[in-house]
Amino acid sequence: MTTTTMGTETTTxxxxxxxxxxxxxxxxALALIGIIWEITSGLLTSGIDGIMLLAICLMMGGxxxxxxxxxxxxxxxxxxxxxxxxxxxAPKSPAAAPATAVAKSAAPVPATSPAAAPxxxxxxxxxxxxxxxxxxxxxxxxxxxxxxAPAAKPQxx
Numbered sequence: 789m790t791t792t793t794m795g796t797e798t799t800t801x802x803x804x805x806x807x808x809x810x811x812x813x814x815x816x817a818l819a820l821i822g823i824i825w826e827i828t829s830g831l832l833t834s835g836i837d838g839i840m841l842l843a844i845c846l847m848m849g850g851x852x853x854x855x856x857x858x859x860x861x862x863x864x865x866x867x868x869x870x871x872x873x874x875x876x877x878a879p880k881s882p883a884a885a886p887a888t889a890v891a892k893s894a895a896p897v898p899a900t901s902p903a904a905a906p907x908x909x910x911x912x913x914x915x916x917x918x919x920x921x922x923x924x925x926x927x928x929x930x931x932x933x934x935x936x937a938p939a940a941k942p943q944x945x
Contacts, residue, residue, distance in 0.1 A: 805863045812852040819849035
């Protein structure tokens with residue numbers, strides 16, 4: 789069945805980051821409530837059960853907090869963790885100067901022209917491309933034929 793007959797729409801993985809963050813925040817809040825309850829009830833001082841419960845609450849709170857940070861970062865909400873764009877970070881090389889002078893001297897190209905589009909860049913640098921399968925080892929040489937047995941000599945009688 790198609791989406792038109794079912795009346796549903798497909799979503800991208802980034803489309804539901806808010807819902808996932810809310811679910812993660814719920815588990816972080818439950819972990820914090822567990823830690824507070826454990827300290828206030830005196831369970832922490834009662835033995836290994838309190839220590840293990842504290843460790844589980846801290847682990848769940850840490851894991852889900854990390855998940856929230858990763859999802860918010862991937863959604864682009866945290867701008868201070870973003871890397872600087874490569875155009876601003878890399879200084880202009882001297883080889884780029886003659887290319888810009890040639891481009892300025894050329895006639896202006898209309899914005900709708902395909903020539904006005906930026907040049908295509910490879911999706912992966914050449915070093916990141918995985919090599920093909922290695923060559924198979926050479927076939928073993930056939931075994932040598934055994935040497936013929938020496939001819940039997942008649943014994944002297």
